[in-house]
Amino acid sequence: xxxxPEAFGFVRDLVRRESAIVLSQGKEYLVESRLLPVARAxxxxxxxxxxxxxxxxxxxxxSRRLVExxxxxxxxxxxxxxxxxxxxxxxxxxxxxxxxxxxRLRVWSAACSSGQExxxxxxxxxxxxxxxxxxxxxxxxxxxxxxxQRARDGRYSQLEVNRGLPASSLVRYFERDGAGWRVNAQLxxxxxxxxxxxxxxxxxxxxxxxxxxxxxxxxFDVETKRDILRRVRQVLAPDGYLYLGxxxxxxxxxxxxxxxxxxxxxxxxxxxxxx
Amino acid sequence: xxxxxxxxxxxxxxxVSRVLVGLGYEVVExxxxxQALDAMVEGPLPDLACVDWNMPVMDGLTYVTQVRANPAxxxxxxxxxxxxxxxxxxxxxxxxxxxxxxxxxxxPDALKDKLDLLGLIPVAAGEPx
Numbered sequence: 415x416x417x418x419p420e421a422f423g424f425v426r427d428l429v430r431r432e433s434a435i436v437l438s439q440g441k442e443y444l445v446e447s448r449l450l451p452v453a454r455a456x457x458x459x460x461x462x463x464x465x466x467x468x469x470x471x472x473x474x475x476x477s478r479r480l481v482e483x484x485x486x487x488x489x490x491x492x493x494x495x496x497x498x499x500x501x502x503x504x505x506x507x508x509x510x511x512x513x514x515x516x517x518r519l520r521v522w523s524a525a526c527s528s529g530q531e532x533x534x535x536x537x538x539x540x541x542x543x544x545x546x547x548x549x550x551x552x553x554x555x556x557x558x559x560x561x562x563q564r565a566r567d568g569r570y571s572q573l574e575v576n577r578g579l580p581a582s583s584l585v586r587y588f589e590r591d592g593a594g595w596r597v598n599a600q601l602x603x604x605x606x607x608x609x610x611x612x613x614x615x616x617x618x619x620x621x622x623x624x625x626x627x628x629x630x631x632x633x634f635d636v637e638t639k640r641d642i643l644r645r646v647r648q649v650l651a652p653d654g655y656l657y658l659g660x661x662x663x664x665x666x667x668x669x670x671x672x673x674x675x676x677x678x679x680x681x682x683x684x685x686x687x688x689x
Numbered sequence: 690x691x692x693x694x695x696x697x698x699x700x701x702x703x704x705v706s707r708v709l710v711g712l713g714y715e716v717v718e719x720x721x722x723x724q725a726l727d728a729m730v731e732g733p734l735p736d737l738a739c740v741d742w743n744m745p746v747m748d749g750l751t752y753v754t755q756v757r758a759n760p761a762x763x764x765x766x767x768x769x770x771x772x773x774x775x776x777x778x779x780x781x782x783x784x785x786x787x788x789x790x791x792x793x794x795x796x797p798d799a800l801k802d803k804l805d806l807l808g809l810i811p812v813a814a815g816e817p818x
Binding site for chain 1: 796
């Protein structure tokens with residue numbers, strides 16, 4: 415079977431609206447393969463049945479699961495390259511002077527999936543002269559224990575390393591591992607990964623200078639978003655930076671944040687007048 | 690923008706060309722490194738050359754070396770597109786002057802990701818992603 419053009423259009427529009435991820439033509443196969451298990455779990459007949467259910471309850475759990483199935487693990491290395499260039503050009507130069515004594519930088523990849531964001535951050539910081547020789551710690555957390563294990567292993571298939579990873583980074587930071595590749599000891603030593611559910615109180619994670627929380631809040635209702643952003647504020651250094659997904663914003667959710675100009679990225683800081 | 694697609698496999702040339710044409714490139718194809726050099730001498734210079742490694746007559750690494758040896762061709766961005774996937778081979782290709790390296794098999798999105806890294810996605814083709 416193959417997905418009807420109308421059905422694909424509906425799914426594409428929904429995913430774009432909810433996640434800012436664009437499913438281009440040719441992703442029909444992805445849509446089918448990811449949505450059939452969701453349809454089964456929802457107890458409906460096929461993708462058409464799932465779409466009917468989502469049409470009836472646009473904000474229901476089926477809708478969220480549909481978007482989730484198509485967006486999670488859609489992860490490439492320097493995904494939306496801009497956040498990483500903003501890290502190098504704006505965020506680090508701003509943070510570095512006040513940390514010149516401790517020479518420490520801590521970053522949290524708060525929905526790390528299989529680890530590409532955390533390792534991309536490590537590579538970016540190693541190539542940012544101001545902090546390249548500092549003590550850098552990148553903490554990756556994810557809801558899924560399977561993802562945490564994958565991230566920790568740092569093993570990626572040939573197809574995965576083809577996605578947005580510059581060849582110069584591949585040869586510098588990866589070694590061959592059977593048919594695939596593995597991040598090298600240097601990157602592994604800068605990162606650690608553990609399970610964490612953003613909806614529950616954070617365990618003692620320490621204080622971070624930068625938090626990546628990209629394309630995560632979209633899965634939660636406004637109350638939960640507000641609660642997560644409030645708790646992120648508590649673990650972020652007063653002058654620290656928060657990254658959200660390109661189409662996400664704190665406005666109307668948690669007004670203690672202000673957007674900072676950093677390329678095209680959605681980067682936020684705590685407003686100085688709000689405690 | 691112009692691209693030169695160099696591969697001895699007609700199928701591979703078609704796959705790469707289709708993605709590039711879809712992005713708005715004007716594509717010229719060549720079946721080996723020598724044909725590609727000839728095309729560069731005769732015709733307008735490409736902005737991008739996607740080149741296979743193993744080909745008869747002149748292989749991709751030799752082609753890359755030759756292009757880099759000619760200062761007039763400095764503006765051509767070179768990307769190896771090949772099944773050769775050993776660490777040392779990628780290092781060799783980059784040292785010879787290739788700017789990027791895409792390992793076969795690849796998805797159209799992976800090719801677009803590489804072009805994005807190189808800043809070679811024509812503006813009109815940019816998806817709002």
